[in-house]
Amino acid sequence: MELLIVISIMLILMLIAIPNMLHLKATANETSAIQSLRAIHEAEIQYDTSYPTSGFACSLAALGGSTSAGAPSAQAAQLLQSDLTTGQKAGYTFNIVNCTKTTVNNQDMITSWEATAVPQSVGKTGNNGFCLDMSGEIRKDPAGGTNCTVPIQ
Numbered sequence: 001m002e003l004l005i006v007i008s009i010m011l012i013l014m015l016i017a018i019p020n021m022l023h024l025k026a027t028a029n030e031t032s033a034i035q036s037l038r039a040i041h042e043a044e045i046q047y048d049t050s051y052p053t054s055g056f057a058c059s060l061a062a063l064g065g066s067t068s069a070g071a072p073s074a075q076a077a078q079l080l081q082s083d084l085t086t087g088q089k090a091g092y093t094f095n096i097v098n099c100t101k102t103t104v105n106n107q108d109m110i111t112s113w114e115a116t117a118v119p120q121s122v123g124k125t126g127n128n129g130f131c132l133d134m135s136g137e138i139r140k141d142p143a144g145g146t147n148c149t150v151p152i153q
Contacts, residue, residue, distance in 0.1 A: 091125025
């Protein structure tokens with residue numbers, strides 16, 4: 001009888017702890033997504049400085065690349081970690097969207113961009129979607145999408 005009481009108490013404690021752990025995991029994923037967007041912003045600034053005739057990168061692959069593949073180039077600048085250039089990291093999907101292309105001296109140049117991070121499973125891997133534009137301001141979408149209107153603190 002005492003063993004059943006102990007097991008019952010343990011089950012009750014587990015039922016209380018598991019939802020809190022899931023919430024903590026989602027919060028950690030959101031923090032990782034924000035830091036990853038900051039890394040994308042820094043990489044975009046470095047890319048624009050390194051490849052001024054190209055402007056900014058319009059893909060994560062252009063910001064990434066392997067050091068074993070040779071010297072950095074406009075197609076693989078080696079500015080981001082490989083796990084982020086795949087577009088999937090810490091329960092979020094990342095993308096560079098809304099690129100504006102301008103032709104200068106017969107050369108296409110990307111002059112603006114926006115990066116997005118959306119949870120792979122809203123409510124499980126994260127609750128908010130995040131967006132970052134060229135200004136470096138990160139905003140969130142409480143619905144978990146890309147309609148980012150709320151500035152983060």
